[in-house]
Amino acid sequence: MDDYTFTLDFKVRDYECDLQGVVNNANYPHYLEHARHEFLLEKGLDFAALTEEGIHLVVTRMEIDYKHPLVSGDRFCVGLNIRRLTKLRFQFQEDIYRLPEETLIIKGLVTGTALNQRRRPAFPSQLEILF
Amino acid sequence: MDDYTFTLDFKVRDYECDLQGVVNNANYPHYLEHARHEFLLEKGLDFAALTEEGIHLVVTRMEIDYKHPLVSGDRFCVGLNIRRLTKLRFQFQEDIYRLPEETLIIKGLVTGTALNQRRRPAFPSQLEILF
Amino acid sequence: MDDYTFTLDFKVRDYECDLQGVVNNANYPHYLEHARHEFLLEKGLDFAALTEEGIHLVVTRMEIDYKHPLVSGDRFCVGLNIRRLTKLRFQFQEDIYRLPEETLIIKGLVTGTALNQRRRPAFPSQLEILF
């Protein structure tokens, strides 16, 4: 996991598994969101507090390649990198690996931006710390 | 369903089913919440708008008896009654029946109250219309 | 919605909204999944029954462009098209529009395949009806 700026460990919870007996594909965006918010916290930025201040961090595009499923009992790790795409947009590379053997489970790219209270693009200076 | 003030029809969505192949028990509180909010709307009260005004409708107690499971493909109905318990508290009886044969699936009792912005109990007059 | 083979109407449920007051981005994959499974049913294919038979329909890639958020009370429609990409893979175009004015909310592309019980790619003949 040395290729990532930030990593976060998880364990599958059984309620995340669906009738196929694997983690439902819609739970991966949840894992990716939680990893992003913990990354923000590590940088001193609190997603909920930003929202209260009127800074809305939003996802504009998400791409996920599903390689292998996670199942009940699996431990896994989200690895995260961030890069700036444009003045207003940034992109997270977020990949999930099953632990301990680090099998690649999904590859994700999540593009985001910041909106102000009128939902207009706005990139407040406190976000500069992310890059 | 004649014994209920308000009823709302649903269909199971497959992502609500867990690895036992039945609707996960934590999805029933979601169904019950959605039925309550639609009941409020029918009465002219909008849960999200109330929240914006600083009126927080909250659940203080929930009891659910699980009789039979719902599975993929099932259609079902939530039947709802409301009664006032005290000046500040009210209770929803919310039962779920599988359709079309009306098999009882769960019996629920959800007690709630209203809090103001400082999270103090407060019962605004616009809620009187519910009873 | 004439450009779509299949459409399905929904209404936002308040529990799908997050602390930003909009539908959480991870709920859109749920809506898209439910629309796909209802489309399958219309074609005479039952996702849960296929799973029991050992035919696992799985998502291998998902791309979503988020254009506008849905909020509490919104009605919306998923429009769906399907096309075959290769012998083993197929792709759903799934777009969401807010109703009644048909504002584009998200554009989605979901690629899938079928796996047998040993999770090997296998395309059973009963799926031919989809194309």
Next chain:
Amino acid sequence: MDDYTFTLDFKVRDYECDLQGVVNNANYPHYLEHARHEFLLEKGLDFAALTEEGIHLVVTRMEIDYKHPLVSGDRFCVGLNIRRLTKLRFQFQEDIYRLPEETLIIKGLVTGTALNQRRRPAFPSQLEILF
């Protein structure tokens, strides 16, 4: 937390919060389920493996008293006790405390039983280890 047989620590994930800015009441049953399944694992029982063997552990009744809400960023602990009610039924006492100060958040009672593949009550001997 000395009054509990088993405890499990969690942190709120932002996607669990709803438009009131607090953890949605339907997420508590998820937390309680995950704590029960981790308790089972500690006892050498794997919920998913039991399901595959045809032993369905199911909830027959749930009571939750909501005392205080959890919000974004909160750490909390589920404390769990189990007792046998009858030959076929058992009950979990599951309470949630916010950390580090151990404010009581919810009090829960979850009654369960075991069903065989025909969904008939059956209490296999391997569950005796729980008591």
